[in-house]
Structure formats: C-alpha cells, structure tokens
Amino acid sequence: MVKVTMIARVSDGLPLAEGLEHFRELNNGSDFEFYKQKAKLLFNKLSLGEPGPSRMSLRIEPYCFHYIMEDGVCYITLCDQSYPRKLAFHYLEDLQREFGKLDRSKIETASKPYAFIKFDVVIQRIRKLYLDTRTQRNLSKLNNDQYKVQQIITREFNEVIGSDENKNAEDASTNLMISNRALPRLSNDIESAIRDSKVMEKVALKWMPAIALVTVICILIWARVALWGVM
Amino acid sequence: MCTLQKQHSANGPPLLNDVAGEYFAPLDINGRRRDADERPELSKGSVEFVAPTEYMVRPPMPPLYFFLIDVSLSSIRNGMLKVAAETIKSSLDKLPGFPRTQIGFLTFDSALHFYNLKSSLTQPQMMVVADLDDPFVPLPDDLLVNLSDSRHVVEALLDSLPSMFEENTNIESAFGPALKAAFMVMSQLGGKLLIFQSTLPSLGFGRLKLRGDDPRIYGTDKEHTIRIAEDPFYKQMAADLTKYQIAVNLYAFSDRYTDIASLGTLAKYTGGEVYYYPSFHANLYKEKFSHELARDLTRETAWEAVMRIRCGKGVRFTTYHGHFMLRSSDLLALPAVDCDKAFAMQLTLEDTLMTTQTVYFQVALLYTSSSGERRIRVHTMAVPVVTDLGEMYRNADTGAIICLLSRLAIEKTLSHKLEEARHVIQLRIVRSLQEYRNLFAVQHRLSGRLIYPESLKLLPLYGLALCKSLALRGGFADAHIDERSAAGFNMMIIPIKKLLKLLYPSLSRLDEYLLKGEDDGKASLQRLVLSAERLDPRGAFLYDDGFRFVLWLGKVLPAEFVKNLLGVEAANSPDLSKLPVIEQNNELSRKLLATLKTLRERDPAFYQHCYLLRQGEQPREGSLLLFNLVEDQIAGTSGYVEWLLQIQRQVQQK
Numbered sequence: 001m002v003k004v005t006m007i008a009r010v011s012d013g014l015p016l017a018e019g020l021e022h023f024r025e026l027n028n029g030s031d032f033e034f035y036k037q038k039a040k041l042l043f044n045k046l047s048l049g050e051p052g053p054s055r056m057s058l059r060i061e062p063y064c065f066h067y068i069m070e071d072g073v074c075y076i077t078l079c080d081q082s083y084p085r086k087l088a089f090h091y092l093e094d095l096q097r098e099f100g101k102l103d104r105s106k107i108e109t110a111s112k113p114y115a116f117i118k119f120d121v122v123i124q125r126i127r128k129l130y131l132d133t134r135t136q137r138n139l140s141k142l143n144n145d146q147y148k149v150q151q152i153i154t155r156e157f158n159e160v161i162g163s164d165e166n167k168n169a170e171d172a173s174t175n176l177m178i179s180n181r182a183l184p185r186l187s188n189d190i191e192s193a194i195r196d197s198k199v200m201e202k203v204a205l206k207w208m209p210a211i212a213l214v215t216v217i218c219i220l221i222w223a224r225v226a227l228w229g230v231m
Numbered sequence: 232m233c234t235l236q237k238q239h240s241a242n243g244p245p246l247l248n249d250v251a252g253e254y255f256a257p258l259d260i261n262g263r264r265r266d267a268d269e270r271p272e273l274s275k276g277s278v279e280f281v282a283p284t285e286y287m288v289r290p291p292m293p294p295l296y297f298f299l300i301d302v303s304l305s306s307i308r309n310g311m312l313k314v315a316a317e318t319i320k321s322s323l324d325k326l327p328g329f330p331r332t333q334i335g336f337l338t339f340d341s342a343l344h345f346y347n348l349k350s351s352l353t354q355p356q357m358m359v360v361a362d363l364d365d366p367f368v369p370l371p372d373d374l375l376v377n378l379s380d381s382r383h384v385v386e387a388l389l390d391s392l393p394s395m396f397e398e399n400t401n402i403e404s405a406f407g408p409a410l411k412a413a414f415m416v417m418s419q420l421g422g423k424l425l426i427f428q429s430t431l432p433s434l435g436f437g438r439l440k441l442r443g444d445d446p447r448i449y450g451t452d453k454e455h456t457i458r459i460a461e462d463p464f465y466k467q468m469a470a471d472l473t474k475y476q477i478a479v480n481l482y483a484f485s486d487r488y489t490d491i492a493s494l495g496t497l498a499k500y501t502g503g504e505v506y507y508y509p510s511f512h513a514n515l516y517k518e519k520f521s522h523e524l525a526r527d528l529t530r531e532t533a534w535e536a537v538m539r540i541r542c543g544k545g546v547r548f549t550t551y552h553g554h555f556m557l558r559s560s561d562l563l564a565l566p567a568v569d570c571d572k573a574f575a576m577q578l579t580l581e582d583t584l585m586t587t588q589t590v591y592f593q594v595a596l597l598y599t600s601s602s603g604e605r606r607i608r609v610h611t612m613a614v615p616v617v618t619d620l621g622e623m624y625r626n627a628d629t630g631a632i633i634c635l636l637s638r639l640a641i642e643k644t645l646s647h648k649l650e651e652a653r654h655v656i657q658l659r660i661v662r663s664l665q666e667y668r669n670l671f672a673v674q675h676r677l678s679g680r681l682i683y684p685e686s687l688k689l690l691p692l693y694g695l696a697l698c699k700s701l702a703l704r705g706g707f708a709d710a711h712i713d714e715r716s717a718a719g720f721n722m723m724i725i726p727i728k729k730l731l732k733l734l735y736p737s738l739s740r741l742d743e744y745l746l747k748g749e750d751d752g753k754a755s756l757q758r759l760v761l762s763a764e765r766l767d768p769r770g771a772f773l774y775d776d777g778f779r780f781v782l783w784l785g786k787v788l789p790a791e792f793v794k795n796l797l798g799v800e801a802a803n804s805p806d807l808s809k810l811p812v813i814e815q816n817n818e819l820s821r822k823l824l825a826t827l828k829t830l831r832e833r834d835p836a837f838y839q840h841c842y843l844l845r846q847g848e849q850p851r852e853g854s855l856l857l858f859n860l861v862e863d864q865i866a867g868t869s870g871y872v873e874w875l876l877q878i879q880r881q882v883q884q885k
Contacts, residue, residue, distance in 0.1 A: 018290040021419055113284040117291055117603040121330050121377060 002091060002127050003063065004032055004078040006039050007099060007119070010069055013043040014110065017099075017119040019127060032078075035063065039076050041161050042067070046074055053153055057085060060157035068092045071100065073107065084133060086149045090141050091130045098122050276612065282597060282605040291599040292476065292534055294328030295422025296335075297375065299413045302396040303340040303404050305429035310513025311484050311520075313393040315427055318521045320389040325529040326378065327601035333420065334385060335375035337413050338392070341403035341434055345412075346388055349373040350380040355388040357395075363408040363435035368415050375416055404430050407437025410468060410497075414477065421476025421535055423503075423567045425527070428494065429484045429511075437464040439490040443712035450706065454648045457712055458719070460493035469500035473556040476535040478567035479503040480527060482520075483717070484511035491716040502555045502565040502572070504724055507717035515811055515840075522838035527569075530836075536565040536598035540576060543592075545585035545616075550577045552638035554724050568598070571836040573726040575635045589613050621670050627686045630727040633693045637730060641702055641719045649706065653698045660694045661881040663687070668882060681879045695874045696734035696861040704858070705866070721778075729777055729834065735761065735861060736776035742792065743770065745822050756826070761860045768846055771796070774856055775830055780841040781855050782812070795819045797843065807843035808851060 005019035739756035768785035864870030
C-alpha cells in the first residue's frame with residue numbers, strides 16, 4: 001500500500017506538501033526517514049533541469065517509488081513492490097487533479113517550505129481510498145485497459161541517482177535528523193575571504209597580465225641600457 | 232561622503248562576520264545602516280522569521296490533542312467525566328489548526344478502551360484491551376483522526392461517554408499501561424496529551440504506593456523522597472514522550488492521595504502543567520475546571536519547539552528553571568509550549584571583565600505554529616553594564632529575584648528538607664542586603680538600622696511570603712502532600728506577576744464597596760495589609776490570590792446583608808463549604824458577581840472559584856484564609872516584624 005507521499009516544485013525541489021503518517025509501520029519510523037531522503041535526492045535531480053519522462057517507477061528494495069510530473073509540480077509516492085503500479089499511478093493522477101485545483105500563481109511564487117501543508121488532509125482522504133486493492137472501485141481501476149501503465153518506464157533507483165549523490169545526501173541527512181540540532185552554529189560553507197573575493201579575482205585576471213607585461217618590457221629596456229650602455 | 236560597511240558584528244560576541252552581498256547597505260553619518268528602520272530584525276526587539284527547510288526534521292506537524300481519561304468509580308462519582316466531555320465538545324470549534332487538527336481518545340479503568348473514530352462510521356467503535364503487561368494498539372489507523380472529517384463521530388463519542396460509564400463500579404486504575412498505549416498511538420506525530428485522573432494508579436506497571444502518610448519522615452534526611460517520583464517509570468516515560476514531541480498536561484481530581492509528585496513528573500519534563508482540583512465535585516467546581524480546560528485547548532500553542540537563550544561576552548547562563556527537557560546543556564526541548572508559561576535562567580559573570588557598556592540577551596524559539604508553519608521567534612534585549620555595585624542594586628527587579636528564588640527553593644525541596652529550602656531563601660536575602668550594606672559601611676556610621684535600596688524594599692516581605700507559601704510552609708500537618716506537590720509544580724511555570732499575587736494576595740473590604748451607590752462609579756477595591764487584625768467582624772472581605780477567591784463574612788455582619796448577597800441558605804446554615812455563589816435577584820448580588828467577573832477576567836489562564844467562609848468556621852478558616860495572611864505570626868511562623876528583625880540581626884552579624 002501507499003507508504004509515503006511527497007509533493008514538490010520541479011524548478012527548485014521546494015517541498016510543497018507531504019502526506020501525514022499516523023502509525024509507524026512495524027517499529028521503524030526511521031526507515032521512512034531513509035526513503036524520504038532518497039525522495040529528496042530525486043527531487044533535486046529532477047530540478048536540475050533535465051526534462052526526463054513525466055512518469056516513472058524507480059525500484060528500491062523492498063519498495064518502489066512512482067512519480068509523475070505535471071505543470072511544474074512533481075508528485076512522488078513510495079509503495080510496496082507488490083502494490084499494483086496501475087493503482088499507484090491512478091493515485092498520483094487523483095492527487096494531481098486535486099492539487100491542480102489550487103491557485104497556480106501561488107505555487108509558482110511560494111517561498112516557504114511546505115506552503116501547502118494543509119493539502120495533507122486531501123492526501124489522507126485520497127490515500128484511504130487506495131489502501132485496499134480489492135475494493136470495487138480499485139478493482140475496476142485495475143481492469144481499466146485505457147490507462148497504459150506498461151508504457152511507463154521502470155528503473156532501479158540507484159541507476160538513476162548516481163552513488164556520489166547518494167553518499168553526499170546521507171552525510172547531510174544524518175546532520176539534519178538529530179532533532180535537537182535546531183539552530184545551526186556556523187555555516188558549513190565558510191567562504192574563504194581571500195580565495196573567493198571578487199576584488200582579488202579582478203586583480204588576478206585583469207591586472208596581473210598587464211603588470212607582468214609592463215615589467216617584462218621594463219626589464220628588457222633596462223637590460224639593453226645596461227648591456228649596451230647609452231641607448 | 233558615506234562609509235561602506237563590509238563587516239558586521241552580531242550583537243553577541245564581538246566577532247566580525249562578512250556582510251553577504253545581497254544584505255549590504257550603506258551607513259549614515261552615525262554609523263548606523265541607512266535601512267535599519269525598514270528592516271525589523273535590525274530595529275525591533277521581537278522578530279519572527281519563517282524557518283527554511285534546514286530547521287525542520289519533518290514537515291510541520293498538525294495540532295494534535297489526545298485525551299486519556301480515567302473512568303473508574305471515582306471519576307464517575309465526582310462528576311469529572313461529564314464535565315470533561317461537555318467542555319471538550321463545546322471547545323471543538325475553537326481548537327486551533329483547522330482543518331488539519333487531529334484528535335483521539337483513550338479511556339481506562341482496569342482495562343484499556345480504544346475508540347475507532349473512522350469518518351465513515353456513524354457511531355464510534357470501542358475496543359477493549361485487557362492485556363496490561365504488554366499493551367498493544369488494536370488498530371493501525373483511526374484511533375487518531377482528522378477532527379473535521381470525523382467530527383460527527385467525535386461528538387457522538389463525547390455525548391455517550393458519561394452514560395457509557397455511569398454504572399461503572401470498577402475502582403482500579405491501570406494508569407501505566409494506559410499511558411504507554413496513548414504514547415504508542417501518538418508517537419508518530421506528537422502533540423498534547425491531556426490526562427484526567429481521579430485515583431491512585433493501582434494496576435500494571437507504574438502503579439503507585441500509598442506513601443506520604445507518615446509524619447515521622449519529616450525532618451529526616453529521607454523527607455524529600457515523598458516529593459519526587461519513586462518509580463523510575465515516570466521520568467523514563469517523560470523522556471520518551473519529549474523525544475516524540477508529546478507534552479503532558481495532568482488534571483488531577485481527588486480527595487485522597489494520588490501521588491501528584493510522581494504523576495506531575497510527566498508534566499514537568501515535557502513542558503506541561505499540573506491542574507489540581509482537590510475534593511473535586513462537579514456541582515461546585517464545574518466552572519473552574521471547565522474554564523481552565525477550555526483555555527488549555529484553545530490558547531495559542533507552539534508545537535515541537537526548542538528554545539535557546541544566548542548572551543554577550545562576559546556572561547554565561549548556568550541553570551534553567553521551569554518545565555522542559557534540557558538537551559545538550561543549553562537547549563530547552565518544549566514539545567508543546569503555550570502563552571501562559573514562563574521560564575527562569577540564572578547567569579554568571581565570567582572571569583574576564585566586561586568592557587562593553589551594554590550586554591545583549593537573545594532568546595530564540597524554534598517552533599511550528601498551529602497553522603502549520605515552521606517559525607523562529609526572536610526576542611533581543613539590551614541591558615546596560617554598570618561599574619558601580621550600588622547602581623546595580625538600585626535598579627534591581629524584586630519580581631524577577633523572587634521568581635528565581637521561588638523556583639530554586641522548589642527545586643531544593645526535591646533533594647533537601649523543607650526547612651533547608653526555607654533557610655536558603657532567608658540566607659540569600661540576608662547576603663544580598665549585607666553586600667549592599669558594606670557599600671556604605673566605610674563612609675557612614677551605620678547604627679543598628681537595616682539598610683536597603685528602594686528597589687528591594689519589598690524583598691524581605693516577599694521572601695517571608697514565599698516561606699509561608701503552600702509549597703514550602705511548615706511540615707507534615709501544614710499542607711497535604713499532594714497539594715504541596717501541585718503548588719510546587721504551579722510555581723515553576725507561572726509568570727512573575729501571577730507569582731507575586733499568589734505570594735501576597737489581595738485582601739479588600741467588600742461590604743462597603745458593594746453598598747456604595749452607582750454615583751461612586753470610579754471606586755475600586757482597596758487593598759489591605761494581609762493581617763487578621765484588618766478583618767472587621769462587622770464586614771465582608773474578599774481575598775484573591777489569582778487562583779481562588781475567599782469571601783469572608785464577619786460574625787456581626789447583618790443577616791439581611793448576607794441574605795441579599797448570597798441567598799437565604801447562606802444566612803441560615805452554619806456550613807458554607809458546599810454553597811455555591813449564585814446571583815440573587817437584587818442589585819447587591821449582581822454587583823458582587825460583576826466584581827468577581829471583572830477580577831476573573833484579568834487573567835484568562837485560571838479561574839478563581841469563590842469559597843464562602845464565616846468568621847470562626849474552623850478548620851476551614853485557618854487553611855483557606857488565616858494561614859495565608861502572611862504578615863501575621865501564626866502557628867509557629869514569624870510575623871513580618873519578627874522576620875525583619877531576624878534579617879537585620881543576621882545582616883549585622885558579619
């Protein structure tokens with residue numbers, strides 16, 4: 001069944017809404033933290049501008065991500081591998097339809113993370129409809145031949161997201177997971193005052209060659225004068 | 232010609248940071264940024280920021296309320312269940328967080344009763360779990376539901392709860408297993424856990440013993456043990472609850488021992504609160520309970536919060552006092568904190584001398600608002616640094632000092648005897664007055680007078696009041712152990728103004744005030760010195776400590792007056808303890824109720840119940856009023872004059 005649902009803006013990966021999880025499956029709520037970090041990686045990759053297919057499934061043992069991208073918004077869900085792909089994509093289409101009813105301009109201009117957190121109520125309602133694969137409604141969706149799910153590509157998650165990106169994300173995520181790391185003490189990327197200074201850059205690229213040239217010319221003239229006496 | 236500033240120092244340590252390119256602005260001739268007035272973070276003392284994603288470990292949580300209710304015989308008999316259900320139902324519309332608010336219920340006696348509140352049901356379904364050794368949650372979903380979606384089911388449950396347990400004769404209380412079960416349901420999201428308990432936990436883990444009845448333990452080294460939790464279950468549970476962002480508010484109702492010291496530990500370490508209604512009976516105390524519960528459910532709350540306070544160079548915060556869980560030495564974890572809580576911190580001067588003229592303090596609260604936004608609220612305060620100790624004394628804040636002293640004293644009672652805690656209060660006052668005296672000892676010839684700055688003139692008085700407060704007074708016979716514990720928990724969270732009123736309540740003559748005609752409209756109640764000699768037997772007096780009213784009727788008060796004010800019964804019956812104050816059909820009574828209403832509205836956090844008392848009615852007169860008249864010498868304690876003499880003698884000793 002549907003485990004995790006996340007909605008983000010494609011252009012920059014800004015999280016817009018997320019489904020509410022009530023009960024920790026088994027006893028590892030932290031398992032989902034791991035998969036949520038993976039989903040964030042996916043959002044990052046999609047936001048890098050490569051217009052991939054608008055629908056895809058990514059297998060990640062023992063679950064599977066399914067996502068659709070529509071109108072600049074990406075809808076991701078994490079399901080069991082045994083959960084019918086057709087239903088998962090119907091679920092995402094339903095979400096997209098509801099979310100699409102919201103004001104487009106608000107979505108584009110949103111700057112706060114989880115600006116549409118109130119949408120989680122809708123996500124919950126729709127998710128409940130898809131929990132049981134054997135309801136009348138869901139069976140008829142499964143039997144509906146019109147929705148061609150075979151055409152949607154399935155890949156392995158690790159294929160799509162390279163191992164470097166994976167590793168970087170894990171380091172960052174362990175920092176963020178500690179809930180008492182509330183107020184960061186120092187910025188992690190301290191800019192070097194010397195190396196990154198724009199003034200220094202200008203000096204190096206523009207003035208240095210000119211000074212070097214002038215110096216060489218002066219040396220040559222001096223050498224001529226020194227070696228051959230008066231010019 | 233203007234200068235450009237490429238570097239800035241935050242108002243904390245004098246470290247220089249580079250100004251980020253997009254934040255750059257030129258300075259005016261005074262060295263101040265030109266745009267300072269347009270930027271609230273540079274010109275206002277209190278600012279709130281929207282927190283970016285780095286400040287959240289999960290999406291902002293929705294407001295969540297879970298009710299854990301004891302439905303054993305005691306709760307039915309005293310009417311608590313009915314009042315609780317009615318109050319919750321009438322507050323549903325005002326619960327913050329619409330439309331995301333989550334709600335759930337769990338009742339228990341010797342078994343646990345879960346309620347399926349799925350929105351597709353018309354009636355809630357109850358599931359009983361009797362396995363107390365290893366409690367489990369019978370449903371993965373729908374025990375905690377979205378209030379808007381399941382509103383009708385929730386209302387049906389609240390309507391039927393009182394009648395469901397009306398005939399319940401079960402006296403057992405499986406509090407520990409019930410608490411664990413509630414934790415399991417709430418742990419994924421967090422939220423506020425409101426516990427309603429009427430009896431001593433008796434079944435399953437976490438059951439409590441009848442201790443605190445033994446007067447011999449007072450005065451011994453073991454005295455403090457009855458004021459702390461004996462079973463490590465409570466502190467461990469509190470730590471787990473805080474970790475999963477759950478705050479506990481405990482509502483305790485009983486005429487017998489319920490070990491508030493242990494139960495209150497849950498509130499103490501989760502940033503919650505203890506409400507204690509001793510000898511609760513619905514027909515008398517309904518308004519008080521109802522009002523305070525409604526306030527708890529609807530007041531502004533900050534969810535999954537953490538707080539940190541920082542200060543400038545030369546000072547350092549050493550200890551923190553209040554209800555919270557302390558993490559990594561300076562971070563206060565507050566799962567759900569609200570606008571009625573206050574926190575105290577002690578600071579110390581570091582070895583290096585302070586060279587600056589001003590030192591800054593900044594407190595930041597990172598929290599999720601009820602509307603689902605992650606925010607950081609920052610308060611910044613600048614305090615002048617002086618080189619003259621006398622000047623510092625002259626600007627001392629008695630309220631803040633007393634607030635800190637009271638919290639230190641309450642904490643001391645958890646590890647030492649009451650006597651020692653009281654002694655430390657007196658010692659601190661004496662020491663501070665000694666230091667002040669020494670400033671003048673060289674230049675002036677000081678006789679046996681007590682020297683103090685104007686700012687501290689009431690410090691000894693409040694110190695005396697503190698020693699006589701319910702939490703710290705006397706020994707075994709002077710306060711019931713549960714009341715003492717509850718009073719202690721209360722004093723750890725209330726703000727300064729509330730505390731000062733509690734320590735030195737107001738006493739006013741009521742009959743003359745009520746009899747004055749309308750033309751005297753501007754007349755207000757005059758406060759009197761807290762001494763029994765001010766109680767005129769011909770009058771009626773009102774005593775108000777912010778948590779209760781006591782209406783004292785003098786012996787010689789005309790019966791006609793009493794009859795008009797409170798009704799025929801009050802005039803005739805000798806026992807006023809069970810009589811509620813109801814409006815009678817006359818001007819006098821209406822004015823009384825209006826006065827009480829105005830006084831109650833001054834602070835919405837608590838509701839003062841009005842106790843009726845006739846002069847000479849013992850033992851109620853003592854416990855309700857006379858022992859609280861702090862300036863009197865009563866039952867072996869010092870009066871104000873004796874206390875001042877004691878202090879003066881000790882100040883002069885060194």
